[in-house]
Amino acid sequence: MSLPFLPFEVIISILLLLPARELIKFLVACKSWCAKIKSQDFIKKHLDTSVATGKSYILYLPSESKAAKTFTLLNHKSFCYEFELRVPFHLPCVLDCIIVGSVNGLICLTNISCFGHTIYLTNPSINKYLILPLSSIYRDEFDLRVIQLSLGFGYHEKTNDFKVVRIGFVEHDQSDEDDYEEATTLDHRYDFESKAEVFSLNTKVWKTVELSPNFFYKRHDTFSGVVVNECLHWKTIKSNIYEEKIVILSFHMGEETFQEIEYPKFHDEGRIDRSTCIGEFKSKLGLFTFCPVEYWFGPGEQPCQLWVMEEYGDKNSWTCHATIVLGILIHRPLSFTRNGEIVMQDRSGNTFCYDLTSNQLLDLNIQDEEHDMNIVDFTDSLVLVDLNDEPMGGEGAFPAGGHDFDEYMLMEQVLNDERIKFQSETSVPIVIAPVSSISRHCGLCLIVTLAPGFN
Numbered sequence: 486m487s488l489p490f491l492p493f494e495v496i497i498s499i500l501l502l503l504p505a506r507e508l509i510k511f512l513v514a515c516k517s518w519c520a521k522i523k524s525q526d527f528i529k530k531h532l533d534t535s536v537a538t539g540k541s542y543i544l545y546l547p548s549e550s551k552a553a554k555t556f557t558l559l560n561h562k563s564f565c566y567e568f569e570l571r572v573p574f575h576l577p578c579v580l581d582c583i584i585v586g587s588v589n590g591l592i593c594l595t596n597i598s599c600f601g602h603t604i605y606l607t608n609p610s611i612n613k614y615l616i617l618p619l620s621s622i623y624r625d626e627f628d629l630r631v632i633q634l635s636l637g638f639g640y641h642e643k644t645n646d647f648k649v650v651r652i653g654f655v656e657h658d659q660s661d662e663d664d665y666e667e668a669t670t671l672d673h674r675y676d677f678e679s680k681a682e683v684f685s686l687n688t689k690v691w692k693t694v695e696l697s698p699n700f701f702y703k704r705h706d707t708f709s710g711v712v713v714n715e716c717l718h719w720k721t722i723k724s725n726i727y728e729e730k731i732v733i734l735s736f737h738m739g740e741e742t743f744q745e746i747e748y749p750k751f752h753d754e755g756r757i758d759r760s761t762c763i764g765e766f767k768s769k770l771g772l773f774t775f776c777p778v779e780y781w782f783g784p785g786e787q788p789c790q791l792w793v794m795e796e797y798g799d800k801n802s803w804t805c806h807a808t809i810v811l812g813i814l815i816h817r818p819l820s821f822t823r824n825g826e827i828v829m830q831d832r833s834g835n836t837f838c839y840d841l842t843s844n845q846l847l848d849l850n851i852q853d854e855e856h857d858m859n860i861v862d863f864t865d866s867l868v869l870v871d872l873n874d875e876p877m878g879g880e881g882a883f884p885a886g887g888h889d890f891d892e893y894m895l896m897e898q899v900l901n902d903e904r905i906k907f908q909s910e911t912s913v914p915i916v917i918a919p920v921s922s923i924s925r926h927c928g929l930c931l932i933v934t935l936a937p938g939f940n
Contacts, residue, residue, distance in 0.1 A: 497521065501534045505590070505610040505867050506570075512870075523871040525645065532589055535865045542567055543822065544592070544863035545851075546584055556592075556609055558863060561823065564838060564849050570609035584859050586638035586710020590866025591647055593638035593710070600707070601634030601651055606686065606869070613869040621691045622680045623653060635705035637717040641738040647686040647868075648738050650694075650717055652705060655680050683741055694741055702734055710861060711763050711821075713770045714797040715739050718746075718763050733763060733770075748772070749792045749803030762829075764821025766806075770794040773818050773827050789815065791827070791841065811839060811846055823862045836860075 500508060500522070508531070512519045521527055535541070542558040554572040559565060572582075582605070585593040594605040602623065607614035623634070637650035655678055679702065681694040706719040716735040723732050723745065733746040749772065761774040775789040789809040796802035819828040819836070826838045828849075836851040 497527070501527075501531050502538070504540065505531070505535075505608075505865050505870075508867065509611050509870065522867065525871070528867045528870065529645075532864065532866045532868070535590075540865035541823065542863045542865075543828075543860055544570075544584075544587060545860040546572070546582070556863075559849075561862065564847060571612065573607055573609055573612040573614045583708075584861055585636045585649075585708040587861035587863050588638070588640040588647070588710065588712070589868055590864050591640075591868045592861070592863070593636070593649060595636060595708070601636055601653070604636070604649060604651075604684075606647065606649070608866065608869040610865055611867060611870055613872055615686075615689075615869065615872060617649065617684055618689070618691065620651065620682065621693060622651075622655075622682050633703070633705065635719060636708045637719065637736060638708075638710050639712040639717045639738055641715060643715070643739060644687070646738075649684040650681065650736050651684075651691075652679065652681045652719075654678070654703065681743070683736075692741075694736075694743070696743065700743065702732075705734065706763070709763070711765055711770075712738070713765050713768070716744075718770065720761055720763055731761075733772075744798075746770075746794075746798065747800040749800075749805070760815075760817065762818030762820070762827070764827070765823075766791070766793055766821055767825055770797060771806075771821060772803075773821070775815050775818075807841055809839070809841075811837075813837060813846070820860050828860050 500511060500518075503511075508522065512522055539561075541561045543561055543564060544556050544558050546556055555569040556572060557569055558567045560567050581597045582594045583597055585595055585604075587593070590608050590610060592607050592609065594607060595601055596603040602620065604617040605614050606617065634651060634653045637652075638648070639650075640647050679696055679700050681696060682691045683694055684691050701724050702721045703724055705721045709717055709719045711718045716737050718736075719734045721732060721734045722729050731748055733748065735744045735746055736742070737744065751774070760776070761772055764771045764773065770793070772792040772794075773789065774792065789811060791806045791809070792803050793806045794803055813831050816830050816832045816834075819830060821827055822838070824840075825842065826840045828836065828838050830836050834852045836849045838847045838849055839845070840847070
């Protein structure tokens with residue numbers, strides 16, 4: 486029995502519904518499918534379909550799983566366990582990695598022991614990763630002149646580009662007496678200077694960012710993936726000879742410039758040790774703040790506030806959205822979720838999620854006292870699928886499943902062993918059968934089509 490001919494456009498529409506980890510198996514079907522799936526247009530449409538069909542998750546890398554090298558994914562609504570994805574590294578340093586940020590299925594990781602020097606971009610859904618080239622500013626992880634490094638990771642939609650930002654303080658070389666004297670006679674009287682650079686996935690190179698003479702900030706957030714209004718954001722302290730004040734440092738990913746955003750006017754204004762967490766709250770810049778544990782007012786009475794900047798860049802538009810008493814002693818906030826919840830940990834390392842809409846506190850049953858645990862949003866995508874494949878362990882990507890994507894293969898060889906799994910993990914009922922009528926598109930291959938009765 487032969488199946489009716491399906492237009493190539495219909496086939497593509499069906500493929501868009503498949504999870505990325507299954508869809509990459511079709512790269513070996515034929516060159517035309519491979520070219521289509523690797524195209525930027527298909528990657529973007531697949532991402533949009535993933536968002537529309539709910540293929541979004543909460544992802545974290547728990548310390549106990551680092552030996553197993555797996556990310557844990559939770560349902561983005563219920564926070565129930567969904568599945569795990571392998572960290573696509575065969576390198577010892579993965580045991581010491583932390584997540585800088587995640588956007589559109591791409592995760593930025595760095596190594597704790599050489600923080601900010603070894604940086605990875607990875608899409609675990611398709612087992613691909615890229616090791617970023619060495620810094621053009623900071624020599625290596627043993628460069629003792631660097632006081633502190635901070636990282637940021639985000640996506641600029643207008644240019645369809647992922648960017649990594651690296652900021653650091655570099656001590657002046659005191660062996661160069663002339664430069665050192667000049668540095669110490671500055672109005673701010675600091676013997677260090679700030680340097681910054683940005684990596685573009687489109688160009689795959691680092692570029693130095695020009696900083697203003699008044700760029701005197703210290704104690705940045707270690708990392709940030711908070712993107713609002715095309716800008717990345719870090720909590721930092723601005724220093725000069727007159728005062729130190731806490732501010733938000735932003736980096737516009739299109740213009741590649743830094744700006745400063747003032748904090749809201751708290752009742753205890755001026756106290757730098759107030760604990761805060763920057764995040765995106767319903768497409769606006771949000772700030773979750775609470776009194777540190779050493780200042781709490783009694784059992785279960787640690788007050789928290791959510792501030793929202795209603796008009797981006799306008800310091801007078803900060804609004805206290807809610808004042809909350811959660812009944813737990815918050816040790817540190819972790820992140821904002823795409824649904825507007827706030828994830829935090831108590832003093833024992835227990836992880837909770839607070840939903841401001843329902844005013845409910847949910848225990849996620851995750852205990853991790855490691856300070857490097859962080860939770861990010863994750864969306865199933867094909868980002869990096871168009872990255873040229875390189876040998877395992879090389880600086881670049883490696884083929885998922887060990888297949889060569891540039892050679893013809895029968896789909897039966899790829900799908901036969903995972904046929905049942907493929908059906909069960911796909912929300913669309915399918916029939917896999919050979920179809921010769923599409924040979925003008927793909928040569929000898931198989932087609933996935935809707936099962937009878939599905940609409």
